[in-house]
Amino acid sequence: MVAANLKIIEELKLFLETISSDPELRKLVTENENDFSRKRKLSLERIAGIIINMPKRSLSIEIQEFFDSMGKGLDSCTKGAFSLQRTKLKPLFFLVWNKWLVDNFYHYYGKHVKRWRDFRLQAVDGSTVYLLNKKEIVDHFGTHGNKHTSTALARALQIHDVLNDITVWGDIYPIKQSEQAIMAKQVSQLAIDSLTLFDRGFAAYWLMYLMMHEEIPRHFIIRCKTAFNKETIQFAGSGKRSKIVELKPCYKSIVMLRENGYIVTPDTAIKIRMVQVNLPNREQEILLTNLYDEHLYSVEDLKHLYGLRWGIETAYGIQKNQLQLEQFSGHRVICIQQDYAASLFVANLRSLIEKQSENNLRRTNLKRKHRYRINRNVSWASLKHHIIQLFLVEQPKIILLKLQEAFERNLEPVRPGRKYERSTKARRLTGKYQTFTNYKRAI
Helix, strand or coil: CCCHHHHHHHHHHHHHHHHHHHHHHHCEEEECCCCCCCHHHHCCHHHHHHEEEEEEEEHHHHHHHHHHCCCCCCCCHHHHHHHHCCEEEHHHHHHHHHHHHHHHHHHHHHHCCCCCCCCCEEEEEEEEEEEEHHHHHHHEEEEECCCCCEEEEEEEEEEEEEECCCEEEEEEEEEEHHHHHHHHHHHHHHCCCCCEEEEEHHHCCCHHHHCCCCCCEEEEEEEEEECCHHHHHHHHHHHHHHEEEEECCHHHHHHHHHHHCCCCCCCCCEEEEEEEEEEECCCEEEEEEEECCCCCCCCHHHHHHHHHCHHHHHHHHHHHCCCCCCCCCCCCHHHHHHHHHHHHHHHHHHHHHCCCCCHHHHHHCCCCCCCCCCHHHHHHHHCCCHHHHHHCHHHHHHHHHHHHHHHHCCCEECCCCCCCCCCCCCCCCCCCCCCCCCCCCCC
16 A cells, blocks of 8 residues: 555655646646746745645644744745735645545555445535635625524535545535535546445436436435335335336426436436335335346345445544534635645545555454554644655655554544434534534644
8 A cells, every 4th residue: 555655645746746837737726827937935835735734723833833844944934925825826726636636546556446346436425614704705605594693604515435435526615506406517527437325415316317317327326215206105115125117307307407408308217226225223215226236236235335325424524523624724715615625635645544554453453352443533633744744755655654653553442333322412603612522633
């Protein structure tokens, strides 16, 4: 894994150097074509470095520590200079940098990429992101609330490889944009060999139609409500566990498909397999899929696969709690977009380094009662400042091994059978600091 990670780091360094030195490419990710054209203290590389270094504390302290970590005796800059210079760099830079990381992960890991029967198993889910209540931010992202109060919110949507713990794609949008409308634009970007898991919020004829009418159809498993339509109601009462049916569109799906360039009529049918599974709490759920073969893909297989969708929920939890996603380093729209895109890049980079420890963890677990894993919260603290060194030193292997050693020093047991009743707590929106029971901040 170290060898593959080294190649990925070299590719990421080359990307950064190429964007910085090539005027034609640089102008694609900057506000003006002359931005970062001169050699200054706050170059494009350093602006990107400060942002991916997870600046969650006082910006003056973060900038000073960043320049200290470079080890070249450079004088720091003011937070005002950084705040002004960063607005020249489009969030697109970090989105493309993350895509380059993801593409190189699948390329260099090759046969070591975890798959389910040759499928890349990925999940789609959205979340809301609390924002600063400032006019510029509210005007762009919008608010959500009632007649008594409103809160500045954004909507995030991500595609996450749940077996490899890699966020394949993600972005942040105004709260009024629906998850479904955003996903409609991303269907064509799904990998040809992917199997995508969706929760109940995405159950719709139009999404299944789009997935099935790509030049090469994309495979999916979507959970839906029992009362999703008349076919699911009849199926739920039939006592069958699997059945292939034809579904026809409602008016909303016809409109949605027309907006995406497809013309269908109320009689345009698609073939869908319905699967009924029992949950541990004795509830029934219905899964919709285009994996038709009942021998290749049994009911238990599909139940197991949908259960793996929880990986994207865990990813959001890590980003919001441990990486402090909502603790933005700037008070402008572009700063929020930069921080969000950079957080995906950093999370993927941390995941790559964790993969270096898999063999050592396997040997450790043979000697212990419980299975152990990396303490991910503590690993963020290890990554702080060292992430910059990965792109500065000529031999990043030393940094990768140092980080691996730091990760492996902090293990925690995975105790089987632990289950706690989920309690809903009101979010406190006032006050600078909040206390949580499940972790302490590490960055």
